Amino acid sequence: MKYLSKSLSDTKKFAVKLARQLRGGEVIGLTGELGSGKTTFTQYLAATLGVKQTVNSPTFNIIKVYPIMSLRACLPAGRECKRRGNLVIHGIASPTARNDKKSIRQFVHIDAYRLRSPQELKALGAQEYFQNKNAVTVIEWANKVKPILPKNITLIKFRLNKTSRLITIFRH
Ligand SMILES: Nc1ncnc2c1ncn2[C@@H]1O[C@H](COP(=O)(O)OP(=O)(O)OP(=O)(O)O)[C@@H](O)[C@H]1O
Numbered sequence: 001m002k003y004l005s006k007s008l009s010d011t012k013k014f015a016v017k018l019a020r021q022l023r024g025g026e027v028i029g030l031t032g033e034l035g036s037g038k039t040t041f042t043q044y045l046a047a048t049l050g051v052k053q054t055v056n057s058p059t060f061n062i063i064k065v066y067p068i069m070s071l072r073a074c075l076p077a078g079r080e081c082k083r084r085g086n087l088v089i090h091g092i093a094s095p096t097a098r099n100d101k102k103s104i105r106q107f108v109h110i111d112a113y114r115l116r117s118p119q120e121l122k123a124l125g126a127q128e129y130f131q132n133k134n135a136v137t138v139i140e141w142a143n144k145v146k147p148i149l150p151k152n153i154t155l156i157k158f159r160l161n162k163t164s165r166l167i168t169i170f171r172h
């Protein structure tokens with residue numbers, strides 16, 4: 001499937017659409033040149049899934065893990081709950097509210113750019129996150145660690161043109 005993003009808000013819409021399909025346990029590999037929009041997409045995806053913290057590129061840490069609180073924990077008796085990012089939630093009608101019925105409790109952000117080999121990522125325990133049904137894992141520069149990625153990975157390729165970004169999604 002191909003998607004043409006002409007703005008940040010287009011990328012956000014794409015991320016919201018994908019977030020709605022996630023149930024937990026997914027591994028999403030991102031490829032594309034420097035500045036093609038991988039981190040931007042990741043930030044919108046994380047915010048939509050209910051990550052409250054600012055998601056920054058984990059270049060130096062390689063792996064960053066963000067908790068996702070259950071909606072019940074922050075929404076007493078159906079009252080409005082403001083979340084960081086793009087969502088203000090009323091009642092249970094929002095995409096994030098639906099997340100409460102799923103089991104996504106962790107958002108894992110990996111940046112493979114600085115790794116010298118896939119084995120380095122393996123040594124950091126990345127495969128335990130891949131198997132975690134309560135986590136959604138996003139890997140920037142996934143092409144650098146292909147041998148250790150799970151077979152059922154969703155691959156998203158970003159291609160930067162002059163004024164737009166072509167986003168292509170495989171195997172989803
Ligand atoms: N769809 C878009 N429309 C306009 N600007 C965008 C879009 N996506 C990303 N950008 C901008 O492009 C710049 C680079 O984006 P981003 O950091 O997401 O790229 P990246 O692929 O993660 O880069 P790197 O390879 O360095 O990690 C940022 O300033 C971001 O705001």
Ligand SMILES: [Mg+2]
Pocket residue numbers: 038039040057140
């Ligand atoms: Mg990045």
